[in-house]
Amino acid sequence: MINRVNSIEVRKINRNAIYKFLYKHDPISIQEIAHTLKMSLPTVAQNLKELQERDLIIETGLFESTGGRKAKAITYNSLKYTVGLDITRNHVGIVLIDLSGKVIKNVRKQYPFANSKEYFKGVGNLVEHFIDDCKIERGKILGVGIALPAILSEDKQLVNYATVIDFKGGSVKDFSEFIPYPCILSNDANAAGFAELWDKEDIQNVVYLSLNNSVGGSIIIGKNIYMGQNQRSGEFGHMTIVQNGRTCYCGQKGCVDAYCSAKILSDSTNGNIAEFFRLLRSNSEPQKALWEEYLTHLVVIINNLRMLYDCNVILGGYAGAYMDEYIEHLRELVSRRNSFEVDGSYLHVCKYKLEATAVGAALQHVESLINNV
Known part of the structure; x- marks a missing residue:
């Protein structure tokens, strides 16, 4: 019995190693797999x-002959899909990604959050209509990832803390009752940070600063999200930067969120962040003054994060997505505050400009498949 269990476990380890190898490589031959993995x-x-019987890999043709029989070219089957949801106070963002992480389709619907069965049923309907529009076979969908502006339990089943939306004590079951696919909850900022590092093999450690309508973030060490003792890591929005400063929505004074949320900028343009940056480019005086004040606080936060974690810092969220054209100026500003470095090359702008949070939520199912195939 022990030998049988060991044999099953060894087969699972080998199968997983082969699938992970195929996921990270272009089409490759069986001989190269065996040689590289020493099997x-x-x-x-x-x-x-x-793996082929489970529709997880496909043959894509034949390699050129090197003298003998042509070797088959094998790769993973990317034509399986996951759905990601970004649940906010006023909207639901939805994406469909394939197994490679490529975004196939995305939409954002105005749909104010309400802790009620009617709301969760409505979200289920949004998901089903979205999948209909994508014209994807239901059997090819692995699951739905749901990102929330909330602190979750360690098993990601329950909501331990939520003030942006009224969902404290909520559960993944509230959603899964009306969504007929496996569901996983994620913290919104952690999901976005996870998406940023998904296909970056050369970067292991990063701090992701999410400049959405509420400020958050994630700390990624060795490609893994550091969750903290109470699942509260990365709550950068509630660091104090101004003693007895502005009142934050959490009730405390002087929090980062009160100075660097995207709303600080977009409130000047009726909630339209794109319009804020359009007016900023045209040197509109109210927006210029607001931007300069915003940067004075943002630079302090970025420098603090660099001092704390000594790794790359990525700016994301609604405001971060517009910062490509200002990144050199920002790097110059942060370098002036840095005690050890003469440049700010560690500072980067997010890759995903749209629906990063929903993409990261969807990728949770991809990661689960890769690790448990």
């Missing part, structure tokens, strides 16, 4: 057969 050809062939 026998029969072991690789047996596992590939099983």
Whole structure:
């Protein structure tokens, strides 16, 4: 019995190693897989057969002959999909991604949050209509990732703390009752940070600063999100930067959120962040003054994060997505505050300009598949 259990576990380890290898490489031959992973050809062939039967890998053709029979080109089947939701106070963002993380379609619907069955049923309807519009077979959908502006329990089943939306004590079951696919909850900022590092093999550690209508963030160490003892890591919006300063929505005074949320900028343009940056480019005086004040606080936060974690800092969220054209100026400003470095090259702008949070939520299912195939 022990030998049988060991044999099953070894097969699972080998299968997982082969699938992970295929996920990270272009089409490759069975011989190259066996050589690289130091497995026998029969072991690789047996596992590939099983993966193919599960529709997880495909043959894409034949390699050029090197003198013998042409080798088959094998890769993972990217034509499986996950859905990601970004639940905010006033909207629901929805994305469909394939197994590679490519965004196939995205929409954002105005749909104010309400802790009621009617709301959750409505979200379920939004998901079903979205999938209909995407014309995707239901059987190819792995699941739905749901990102929330909330602190979750360690098992990601319950909401322990939520003030941006009224959902404290809520559960993944509130959503899954009306969504007929496996559901996973994520913290919104952690999901966005996770998406930023998804396909970056050369970066292991990063701090992601989410400049949305509420400020948050995530700390990623060794490609893993550091959750903290109470699942509250990365709550950068509630660091104090001004003693007895402006009142934050949490009730405390002087929090980062009261000075650097995207609303500080977009409130000057009726909630339209794109319009704020359009007016800023045209040197509109109210927006210029607001921007300069915003930067004075943002630079302090960025420098503090660099001093704390000594790694790259990525700016994301509604405001961060517009900062490409201002990044050199920002790097210059942060370098002036830095005690050790003469430039701010560690500072970057997010890759995902749109629906990063929803993408990160969807990727939770991709990661689960890759790790448990």
